[in-house]
Amino acid sequence: MNFYSCIDSIFSDVDYLCVAIQKISNSQNHVGLFFKDSQDQTKLLHQPWHYRTLLTNPTEEYIWFDVELDEFNKMHLATFCALIAEQNEEGIAYSLCSNGTRFSPDGSYSTEIMYTGLTCSTFVMQVFDSQGFQILDKKSWKNLPADKTWMNQIIQKVKQSEADKKFLSYQRKRIQEGVSRFRPEQVAAALNTINWPHTPSSIREPANQVVQCLNDFEQALKKE
């Protein structure tokens, strides 16, 4: 699996749209999209946290991968990314429950169900889904009990962001009922490989390779 990083590439080389991923800790990564904006500048569009700005400049902590799409669709999605950034300046709720969420054709985020929102992974998935690309087969994702610990930790952090009490209690309720976790490395791997939509089994090995790329990048940085 080929990846780009600040060691061997520059952000301006991004060809309209790439998927970018960053290692936060050994058990946590963060995913977003590098895209060329209307000024031909490479920007990062991502869901960083609860109601935070979605558009930032790319930083050197990220590695990035090609998105396995033709240039025309990548151009279209890059334009759509710019619309999303324009239409959602206040950011989006950070939630593990993404049911009923969507991006309208104008790029504005909306949800049919109160207190739902997006994680960094479901954000990227929703960007593609709203334009007709289903990259992961959500229905085939199981609700794993092991993910509940991670989810509860996330809720604690969201709480520190002064999230609404009702918002938090909805998150806890949904976690108890069972929520699927889509990992950043699964999303990055899916976009870099063909045969969408992927199932947990079809994306397992490519996702492991993404994690390996992150580890290789970390080692390479230490050597520099």
Added chain:
Amino acid sequence: MALQIAFDDGYILNSTQLNNSGDEIEKTAGHFSRRMSPNKRLDNVVSLISEMTIKNHFKSVGGNSAINIRPVDVYFKSIIKSVPWLPEFLEESSEIDNPKLALPYYRKFNNLLLNNDFEKCDKILKVTNTDDLSMLLLVGMPRLFFQWREKLSSWELFLKGAEESIKEKGFDPKVLLKGIVQG
């Protein structure tokens, strides 16, 4: 039936002129140095005009002529009034091939959709000749509009036109429009 053909530069040809004289068409054709629209578009014009003689005339003008017409109905003028950027869009649509050029028009489309101006959107899809669209717009417009397809009566025809135009440009519409058209 009182109908008109609007040319790219705003020239309006009345159906009475069409009925009266094929010369008028030829004379008008001489003003434009563009390629001929495909026969399928001419067929569309002809079905609007309901004049088989005109159809024959257009076909005789055929591939060696140099006009580019857009078949529209009597509401075209009112569309231009309410969507003043439409002629400019139609003029530039073949050259919109990067996000910088596309973004202003994406915003304009979306403003219409946000204001529930589905009738205007529908008219835009109706008068847009997919053969004149850049590859970016051939994939971008169907993806932008497909969420609203149930409210756009011209959607099916537009999508079919986009598929054909993609194919004519040497690409596979099933790949480029994946998720929108049947694979």
